[in-house]
Structures are given as structure tokens and as C-alpha cells.
Amino acid sequence: MTNDTDIAALIGSRICHDLVNPLSAISNGVELLELSGAAQTPEMALIADSVAAAMARVKLFRLAFGPSDCAQTKSRSEVITLLNDISKSGRLSFDWQIAQDLNRGEVRLLILAALCIETATPLGAEIVFRQTVSGFDIDGKGRKIAIDPALWSFEGKSLSAAQVQFALLPRVAQSLNRTVIYTATDTELTVAV
Known part of the structure; x- marks a missing residue:
């Protein structure tokens, strides 16, 4: 079922x-x-x-x-093209520093994290995706970071449609045996998965 x-x-x-x-x-x-x-x-x-x-x-x-079928691969070039297309029309720019192709589940996880970062960067940001020894870091750097503690608790209570990524991110992370940890300053927000 x-x-x-x-x-x-x-x-x-x-x-x-x-x-x-x-x-x-x-x-x-x-x-x-x-x-x-x-x-x-x-x-x-x-x-x-x-x-x-x-x-x-x-x-x-x-x-x-x-x-997100983890058996399906998303090519690095396909992801970069998509992020470049998104950058053309918005207040965000993206830097995909991950060298290899990833499975669709991992790309989904990283995109959900970027969508969460987008909500915390009302004045725009550069979002950088990097692979680490233990997983991935998604860094948002902007002029202002505005964290809503209720959203970033990832408890999924009383979310609007525009905030659904906060309910999905921890579920997708768990399905990939990962955890979600974030750190924030006034101008930078990092999500580690």
C-alpha cells in the first residue's frame, strides 16, 4: 500500500x-x-x-x-542547468560544487534544503551545494537571514503550502538515513544533511 x-x-x-x-x-x-x-x-x-x-x-x-527513486540518477549537468534557469528569474543564485552525479533522492534532499533556505533569505542569497565527508552542506549567504524557529524545528505543525518543504526535508533525510542540522548567523545559513 x-x-x-x-x-x-x-x-x-x-x-x-x-x-x-x-x-x-x-x-x-x-x-x-x-x-x-x-x-x-x-x-x-x-x-x-x-x-x-x-x-x-x-x-x-x-x-x-x-x-524520488534512488535508483534513478540525476546528472550533474542537468542539475546545474535547472539551477541556472531558476537563477535567471529570482533573487537567488546557485553554485553546485558537487563533482559527480547523484541519485534522485539525494538531489531531492538538497533541493528541499535549498527551498528551506530560500524562506530565510528575504533579500536574496547565493546558495552553495558542497559534498562533505559525512554528507552534504547547503550554504545560503545573503544580506539578511531571518530564521522562523517554528519552521526550523521541522515539526511540521501549522504549515502553509509555501512551507511544505519543512515537513518533507526531515522525512526525505530519514529515508536516506541522514539527519538535518542547521546553523545560522545574521548573514549565513548552513544546512548539513
Whole structure:
């Protein structure tokens, strides 16, 4: 029988999958307009940029909130491309310093940690992913770190949809036999998994 976490992951994956099709259609439409010789207007550029940002975010959410088959590998270049696409439209930049490919479960864990860091960096941040002897460090460096102790307790009580990563991170870590530890200063937040 499928457990609640698996069902939630399948729902997340289904929603992301279903959103990709209309976003792809919009992207293809913009591309066809460009190929037809239509003038590149600020409005068309805005549509193209918005669709690209939405597609990148949906792919990130599918990876973070979808099922994670640890037998499936995510290539280093695929992860870097996704993070670069996310960086283009937001207040975050990413530096993936992990040299090898990882399994999908490990990538999911690291992305969930980055999503947790994102909530604590209202003014933006650079998020660096590094492999350590015992696991991984995800460092967020920004002008201001704002920790909400209720969220960072990882107890999952009274979370909004925008905070669901705080409920999933410890569960995914446990499924990979890892623990989640964080340390924070006024300008830096490190999550070790």
C-alpha cells in the first residue's frame, strides 16, 4: 500500500506534469511568433521570460515534491542547468560544487534544503551545494537571514503550502538515513544533511 508521503509526492508530480504541457504550448507559440518575423516587443520578451521562469520552477518543484527513486540518477549537468534557469528569474543564485552525479533522492534532499533556505533569505542569497565527508552542506549567504524557529524545528505543525518543504526535508533525510542540522548567523545559513 502507498503511504501518505508517497501519495503526496505522486500528486505533486502529477500537478507539475500537467502544468508543463500548457507552458510548453505558450513557449512554442512565442517561438513561432519569433520565427514568423514578428517584431520582438517588450511584451513578447516578458511572455517568453515568464514562461521560461515558470517552466524552471515547475521542474524544480517536480524534483523536490515528486517521487524520488534512488535508483534513478540525476546528472550533474542537468542539475546545474535547472539551477541556472531558476537563477535567471529570482533573487537567488546557485553554485553546485558537487563533482559527480547523484541519485534522485539525494538531489531531492538538497533541493528541499535549498527551498528551506530560500524562506530565510528575504533579500536574496547565493546558495552553495558542497559534498562533505559525512554528507552534504547547503550554504545560503545573503544580506539578511531571518530564521522562523517554528519552521526550523521541522515539526511540521501549522504549515502553509509555501512551507511544505519543512515537513518533507526531515522525512526525505530519514529515508536516506541522514539527519538535518542547521546553523545560522545574521548573514549565513548552513544546512548539513
